[in-house]
Amino acid sequence: MTTIHPVYLVGAGPGDPDLLTMKAHRLITSVDVIVYDKLVSAAIMDLAPVGTTRIFAGKQARNHHMPQPDINSLLVDLALSGRKVMRLKGGDPFVFGRGGEEALHLAKNNISFEVIPGITSSAGCAAYAGIPLTHRGLAHGVRFVTGHTQGDNVFDIDWQNLADPDTTLVVYMGLTNIRLISSALIDAGLGGTTPAAIINEGTRSDQKVIITTLVEMPDVVEKTPLSGPTLLIIGKVAGLAHDLAWFHEALDDSAEARS
Ligand SMILES: C[S@@+](CC[C@H](N)C(=O)[O-])C[C@H]1O[C@@H](n2cnc3c(N)ncnc32)[C@H](O)[C@@H]1O
Incomplete structure (x- = not known):
């Protein structure tokens, strides 16, 4: 039977990698997949080991790379596949970050999650x-x-x-x-x-x-x-x-x- 891990909704802070929380840093170096936003700095993505799968879900005003419902479904599908999934967002996931919408979608699909705050x-x-x-x-x-x-x-x-x-x-x-x-x-x-x-x-x-x-x-x-x-x-x-x-x-x- 596939073990389903909680999805980690993580704040990456504003860009300086030294501003990551210890928990965010530990997860970046240990999860299987990182679904990340445009706001996550390259310096932070560089901390992920070579074998980590990176999926860009970047968003810019008026130029949505991946629509929000697709991101929500992706998180559910990845979690159900048994991989350890991190959703990495700029700043804090609950401050203008739509982290709440993703958490609600995971809850609706009975997938557990953890929210790791970041420096907004x-x-x-x-x-x-x-x-x-x-x-x-x-x-x-x-x-x-x-x-x-x-x-x-x-x-x-x-x-x-x-x-x-x-x-x-x-x-x-x-x-x-x-x-x-x-x-x-x-x-x-x-x-x-x-x-x-x-x-x-x-x-x-x-x-x-x-x-x-x-x-x-x-x-x-x-x-x-x-x-x-x-x-x-x-x-x-x-x-x-x-x-x-x-x-x-x-x-x-x-x-x-x-x-
Ligand atoms: C979609 S909101 C995400 C906010 C993010 N969740 C947070 O807590 O900071 C994107 C906006 O956050 C602000 N922002 C995020 N990172 C920034 C940075 N390093 N420098 C300046 N503004 C930033 C900008 O106003 C940007 O348009």
Whole structure:
């Protein structure tokens, strides 16, 4: 009789392999199959042994490589074949990662699963950019929202509620609608001079951080085409990056130490 193993729904963190949990690392080096997303960095996939089967289920806004129902069915089929299966996702599987949908599908098919959290990109990017998300005196809370719309859905967000100068707003998948996001927040009363950070490829060696303002954010992006994942952090705390950015200095120091 075939032994059915639990499917591991694992967060890979934002990209730097040193940010993997020990459990994620142990599983990457011991499962039979890894079904992975576009957001999982090459440096992390390189940790898998040569014999591991890798299945790319990558997704980009408007360019779905493998439709979600197919990914759900694939996980069930692989588990039923008796192989040890890992579903590896960028960041945390339960933060804008559709990990919940996959877990529900596995549960519906009586396949057990484990969820291994990862560092979500807002935490990873903020730390590596030098932005304390809830710095005392500047922000008494933080909100995570998506800036991406599905199909024809209206971009239906309560901007009035989000335009709070004392709360940090982190926008995942916000690049495409950056102009709309900026003007909607300003129309809702958030000052145009509110600091804003645009973080591209956060925590990776090619991380780019642009500190600007809410009103200037769209033009800055137009002038600096960015590829790869990008996160927006809007709020007074973004200004602290001027004093607290450390990551590239650390990279420079380690290059110097090696030479
Ligand atoms: C589909 S969501 C997945 C979020 C992921 N589950 C997480 O917890 O970070 C994809 C979005 O996450 C953000 N993102 C993920 N990794 C990132 C990185 N290394 N740098 C900047 N943004 C990142 C971007 O906004 C990207 O468009």
